[in-house]
Amino acid sequence: MARSYDQFCPAARALDVVGGRWTLLIVRELLLGPRRYTDLAAGLPGIGPNVLAERLRAMREAGILEQTKLPPPAATSAYVLTELGEAMRPLVDELTRWGMRLGGPPRPGDTFQLNWLLNVLRAAFRPEAARGVRETYEFRVAGETFHLRVDDGALDVRHGSAPEAACVLTADLGTFMALGARIVEVADAVERGLVALEGGLPAADRAVAILGAHPEATGGRHGIIGAVGASFRPEAARGVRETYEFRIDGLVFHARVADGTVAMELGPAPAPGPDAALATGLGVLLELGAGALPLEDALIAGSIEVEGDPEAALRMADVFGVVRTSQS
Structure with a gap:
């Protein structure tokens, strides 16, 4: 039997229905349109098939979603939100906006x-x-x-x-x-x-x-240099005093990090040169910054080149919020 807060309160009643793990994320997926069971499983990495089946059953019984038939050529069964489920769109949007205020870079193990x-x-x-x-x-x-x-x-x-x-x-x-x-x-x-x-x-x-x-x-910063500067994490740069060079599709610029602060400047790093340098394309840089591509995967694929002190290169990744698959 599903757990209940046993409170005569609309908020508690709502949480009785959607407060369980995965339920709101299933709604998140269905807000973009009908999804097959396999689509939902792929869009919810980490959920087990038994859990997904149970959540879908409970949400159908609560009137949040229903099954429908996709038109040809798919002609297969899919799940779609009911009017009651669609009414949760402002709730999910506001939760997303609130989550955006929490900030922070992707964590090791985060998927995208x-x-x-x-x-x-x-x-x-x-x-x-x-x-x-x-x-x-x-x-x-x-x-x-x-x-x-x-x-x-x-x-x-x-x-x-x-x-x-x-x-x-x-x-x-x-x-x-x-x-x-x-x-x-x-x-x-x-x-x-x-x-x-x-x-x-x-x-x-x-x-x-x-x-x-x-x-x-x-913060009014557009362009590649501004985007990299906007990803700077002061808390990860405490005690760090190093210079990093970026070579992005022919554009060269550098960042001077000094104990929690950064100065971004166009051109190569001044003598004696950078402590670490990264060369890649614009698309890869954006995927690294968004956490869609872990640093190790980019290195293995050969889509980036890193020069200089390996330890400085790892600090460079941490300072600019690049996700790694493992961290010491």
């Missing part, structure tokens, strides 16, 4: 999926930037297709393609994140072959302006 980033996009959406805009934007990122529909200050994010998209952008995860962080402009990304664009460039620019980072979120 594009789905979760889509929920962040919805929670961080600024209605005032989309007044009068009625458009749909389709994105194809890292093998996933999703679309965002803006309707005069309202946003809906869903899996799958959109039949009448104002533009379609195809990119890898790192480039998608770089566009959202305003580190690279759409036109520049298209010119450099990082993005394939169908439809009008103005529509793509509107999508980034509405959904991407804004000055308040980045």
